[in-house]
Amino acid sequence: xxxxxxxxxxxCRELTEDMSYASVRSHKEKTGDGAIGYFPVYSPLxxxxxxxxxxxxxxxxxxQIEITAADSRFGSFICSIVKSTMELGxxxxxxxxxxxxxxxxxxxxxxxxxxxxxxxxxKLFMEYFHLPQKPDGAAAAAFLGGEYERIYxxxxxxxxxxxxxxxxxxxxxxxxxxRGLHRRLYKLRxxxxxxxxxxxxxxxxxxxxxxxxxxxxxxxxxxxADFEARSNKPRDGIRVLVEGSFCEQPPIELLxxxxxxxxxxxxxxxxxxxxxxDQDVPVKGNPFSALAExxxxxxxxxxxxxxxxxxxxxxxxxxxRSNKAQAVLxxxxxxxxxxxxxxxxxxxxxxxxxxxxxxIEFEEKMWTFDKARMELETFVESQLFAYD
Amino acid sequence: xxxxxxxxxxxxxxxHYQGRMHALQKExxxxxxxxxHGVWQRQQASNAVPLPGSGATGAVPLMISGNCVELLxxxxxxxxxxxxxxxxxxxxxxxxxxxxxAEDMGxxxxxxxxxxxxxxxxxxxxxxxxxxxxPKPSLILNNFVGCNTYIKWFEHLAHFTKAPLFTLxxxxxxxxxxxAGQIKYVADQLKDLIRLLEKVSGRSFDIDRxxxxxxxxxRSEELWSAIKMTAKNNPSPYEAFFDATTMMGPLYVSRGxxxxxxxxxEALREMEEKVRLGVGAVAKERFRVVVEAPPPYPYFKAxxxxxxxxxxxxxxxxxxxxxxxxxxxxxxxxxxxLNSIARHMLVHNVCNRNYIQRYDQILRYIKEWNADALxxxxxxxxxxxxxxxxxxxxxxTSKGIPTLxxxxxxxxxxxxxxxxxxxxxxxxxxxxxxxxxxTKGAGV
Ligand code: SF4
Ligand code: SF4
Numbered sequence: 055x056x057x058x059x060x061x062x063x064x065x066c067r068e069l070t071e072d073m074s075y076a077s078v079r080s081h082k083e084k085t086g087d088g089a090i091g092y093f094p095v096y097s098p099l100x101x102x103x104x105x106x107x108x109x110x111x112x113x114x115x116x117x118q119i120e121i122t123a124a125d126s127r128f129g130s131f132i133c134s135i136v137k138s139t140m141e142l143g144x145x146x147x148x149x150x151x152x153x154x155x156x157x158x159x160x161x162x163x164x165x166x167x168x169x170x171x172x173x174x175x176x177k178l179f180m181e182y183f184h185l186p187q188k189p190d191g192a193a194a195a196a197f198l199g200g201e202y203e204r205i206y207x208x209x210x211x212x213x214x215x216x217x218x219x220x221x222x223x224x225x226x227x228x229x230x231x232x233r234g235l236h237r238r239l240y241k242l243r244x245x246x247x248x249x250x251x252x253x254x255x256x257x258x259x260x261x262x263x264x265x266x267x268x269x270x271x272x273x274x275x276x277x278x279a280d281f282e283a284r285s286n287k288p289r290d291g292i293r294v295l296v297e298g299s300f301c302e303q304p305p306i307e308l309l310x311x312x313x314x315x316x317x318x319x320x321x322x323x324x325x326x327x328x329x330x331x332d333q334d335v336p337v338k339g340n341p342f343s344a345l346a347e348x349x350x351x352x353x354x355x356x357x358x359x360x361x362x363x364x365x366x367x368x369x370x371x372x373x374x375r376s377n378k379a380q381a382v383l384x385x386x387x388x389x390x391x392x393x394x395x396x397x398x399x400x401x402x403x404x405x406x407x408x409x410x411x412x413x414i415e416f417e418e419k420m421w422t423f424d425k426a427r428m429e430l431e432t433f434v435e436s437q438l439f440a441y442d
Numbered sequence: 443x444x445x446x447x448x449x450x451x452x453x454x455x456x457x458h459y460q461g462r463m464h465a466l467q468k469e470x471x472x473x474x475x476x477x478x479h480g481v482w483q484r485q486q487a488s489n490a491v492p493l494p495g496s497g498a499t500g501a502v503p504l505m506i507s508g509n510c511v512e513l514l515x516x517x518x519x520x521x522x523x524x525x526x527x528x529x530x531x532x533x534x535x536x537x538x539x540x541x542x543x544a545e546d547m548g549x550x551x552x553x554x555x556x557x558x559x560x561x562x563x564x565x566x567x568x569x570x571x572x573x574x575x576x577p578k579p580s581l582i583l584n585n586f587v588g589c590n591t592y593i594k595w596f597e598h599l600a601h602f603t604k605a606p607l608f609t610l611x612x613x614x615x616x617x618x619x620x621x622a623g624q625i626k627y628v629a630d631q632l633k634d635l636i637r638l639l640e641k642v643s644g645r646s647f648d649i650d651r652x653x654x655x656x657x658x659x660x661r662s663e664e665l666w667s668a669i670k671m672t673a674k675n676n677p678s679p680y681e682a683f684f685d686a687t688t689m690m691g692p693l694y695v696s697r698g699x700x701x702x703x704x705x706x707x708e709a710l711r712e713m714e715e716k717v718r719l720g721v722g723a724v725a726k727e728r729f730r731v732v733v734e735a736p737p738p739y740p741y742f743k744a745x746x747x748x749x750x751x752x753x754x755x756x757x758x759x760x761x762x763x764x765x766x767x768x769x770x771x772x773x774x775x776x777x778x779x780l781n782s783i784a785r786h787m788l789v790h791n792v793c794n795r796n797y798i799q800r801y802d803q804i805l806r807y808i809k810e811w812n813a814d815a816l817x818x819x820x821x822x823x824x825x826x827x828x829x830x831x832x833x834x835x836x837x838x839t840s841k842g843i844p845t846l847x848x849x850x851x852x853x854x855x856x857x858x859x860x861x862x863x864x865x866x867x868x869x870x871x872x873x874x875x876x877x878x879x880x881t882k883g884a885g886v
Contacts, residue, residue: 129828161825168797188611197627394550395594401548
């Protein structure tokens with residue numbers, strides 16, 4: 055590994071594990087910007103950036119914090135990210151932010167938004183928007199454009215700014231670069247999974263939730279060049295499609311385990327919200343409409359998005375085929391309602407198509423990986439044997 | 443965690459909770475099932491959709507929350523409520539066998555039990571306890587009102603039945619008033635739906651017919667609301683949690699019909715008579731409580747006995763507002779049909795309102811219905827209700843309102859522990875009794 059790449063990845067890890075958000079604090083001090091938190095899965099970061107905020111991913115506490123207060127605020131069947139995000143709020147970790155934006159991905163996250171409003175409104179504003187669950191028809195895009203305009207206008211006003219459409223267009227351009235670099239990294243991984251490991255790619259994407267987009271773009275471009283220059287020997291293993299971690303993120307140790315046992319992810323939906331568009335969003339015209347239409351037209355399938363015209367199940371089969379994957383590995387957060395429901399339909403279709411699959415559930419505070427290791431090893435071996 | 447699924451026969455001395463309205467409710471539900479069965483029989487004879495001849499033109503599953511059943515009725519389409527399928531299974535103690543079948547298919551143990559039981563029920567042939575069948579959907583109406591799990595439920599139903607699916611995308615309510623863009627967004631979708639229902643039913647849309655139906659709905663809503671108001675009496679003639687579930691069937695199936703209006707007239711008469719005679723819904727009302735979230739249907743009667751043993755009457759409940767928060771004044775408006783349907787879906791049902799609005803609603807109940815305490819029945823597999831219940835308990839406790847928080851499930855009997863539940867109730871009501879009755883003049 056080149057020293058540069060190693061250092062970049064170490065920095066990503068440090069940034070994503072720092073629950074004091076020191077880098078956000080220093081960015082605010084240096085630039086005078088505000089900072090706005092956003093809950094997964096998809097959020098229009100361009101609008102926050104253009105309104106004068108550093109967009110910061112509020113993605114739970116990973117395995118970096120103890121949950122001592124938030125447990126008592128929820129029922130027992132709630133995923134880790136909801137609880138640890140509440141804990142971050144209760145323990146003051148998020149005080150560095152001006153506010154947090156939520157949208158309705160699931161019932162738990164929606165209620166979390168209103169718990170934020172009730173418990174933290176003196177220090178954080180809470181904004182909520184609706185991403186249409188209706189893919190067809192211009193009405194949904196028009197409605198969403200209106201939602202975006204409402205949020206942007208409010209956020210800009212809070213920073214004493216007048217609406218500035220050119221500033222949004224400029225932000226769209228920056229995030230287009232970011233998404234473009236992600237696409238190239240993903241393509242490279244699909245072609246040479248031995249050179250771009252899943253844990254590394256995930257760390258790079260996660261760092262984008264903390265770093266300013268300009269800096270993240272540079273980091274992605276540098277790392278892409280370093281990955282391209284790598285030439286690891288292909289190892290024994292299988293090519294898998296990884297599905298299910300679109301919201302709560304699995305521990306990096308679990309992703310490292312995939313690489314270790316020869317389970318090479320050739321595509322995944324880790325933090326899919328950062329890669330929502332398969333093409334650039336137009337930087338001309340009305341930016342609210344451009345972002346809204348791009349969202350509605352995006353073919354990216356997700357468990358938190360209803361799109362019956364392009365069933366996720368069929369899209370998965372397509373993705374398996376186009377990436378020449380041999381199997382699907384489901385990695386779901388425990389209690390993740392949208393994910394675990396989808397699993398039933400995916401399973402039905404994969405079995406129809408004869409595509410092998412394995413399900414692993416995780417929690418943020420997963421400490422031991424022995425069981426996962428055993429399951430993965432057995433799975434890889436059975437597939438290698440089957441393909442011999 | 444699993445106790446023997448037996449109810450305690452001694453707990454409330456074999457109380458039967460049946461009045462005239464229960465018999466009437468049975469009639470309405472039985473007729474509805476028979477009509478659905480008729481559609482199923484005709485589907486067996488001919489696969490043609492829409493079905494030929496007069497009578498029901500087909501059956502359309504939709505969800506209870508903020509349902510727009512009036513639009514279906516305007517096309518002689520029968521509603522199917524998957525939630526009612528699921529609760530019927532649970533109340534008849536059939537849920538577990540279906541839940542296990544669903545888990546065999548890959549459903550997670552902690553996914554919403556309603557969806558799991560209903561999907562397995564569907565795939566096993568959808569035969570009801572009455573021996574009737576639920577027909578294949580002519581259309582699946584995915585009315586996404588508040589609960590994201592609804593979307594999953596209907597995606598699964600569409601996947602396995604191959605029936606066409608139409609989504610009504612209702613933005614979640616943020617403030618008290620939706621903005622004009624939201625109302626227009628919903629009303630426009632309702633217009634698209636009407637065009638589709640014309641095709642599905644083979645009937646053309648008649649706005650005057652819809653106005654007539656809405657007029658009847660408004661009347662049913664008025665009566666239903668008046669019934670809820672009778673619970674302000676002391677003693678309350680009406681059990682606003684357990685008996686509300688009896689009334690919810692007619693409210694969702696036939697509120698826009700003369701039969702529905704008759705049911706609510708009769709039920710109101712029954713309540714008013716009880717008020718005149720000073721008869722309470724529980725034999726000797728000692729405590730007035732508000733209940734949050736759905737009941738544990740697999741242990742419905744055992745749970746009710748816990749209230750009854752302590753002379754506790756529910757005077758208001760949030761669960762009875764899934765289909766509409768009518769007691770706060772909303773009525774469908776025959777003069778403005780589509781906008782009023784849109785407003786019902788957006789604003790006037792508990793599922794599309796946010797958690798803070800739910801706290802406010804409960805506070806109003808406690809104050810205006812003069813309640814002593816709040817009981818939160820946290821339904822594990824229903825996050826719409828349960829995600830945040832601990833915070834709710836904290837909120838009400840900090841306001842000095844005695845709050846009992848218990849957990850089980852609305853469908854899955856494995857999460858109900860009779861002995862533990864009884865202990866929790868006994869401890870809570872002993873303390874409440876002390877608070878209410880031992881201190882001279884101290885109410886709660
Ligand atoms: S992990 Fe799943 S259940 Fe939890 S907030 Fe995210 S989408 Fe919702
Ligand atoms: S999650 Fe709750 S509200 Fe939603 S379908 Fe299930 S039981 Fe109903």
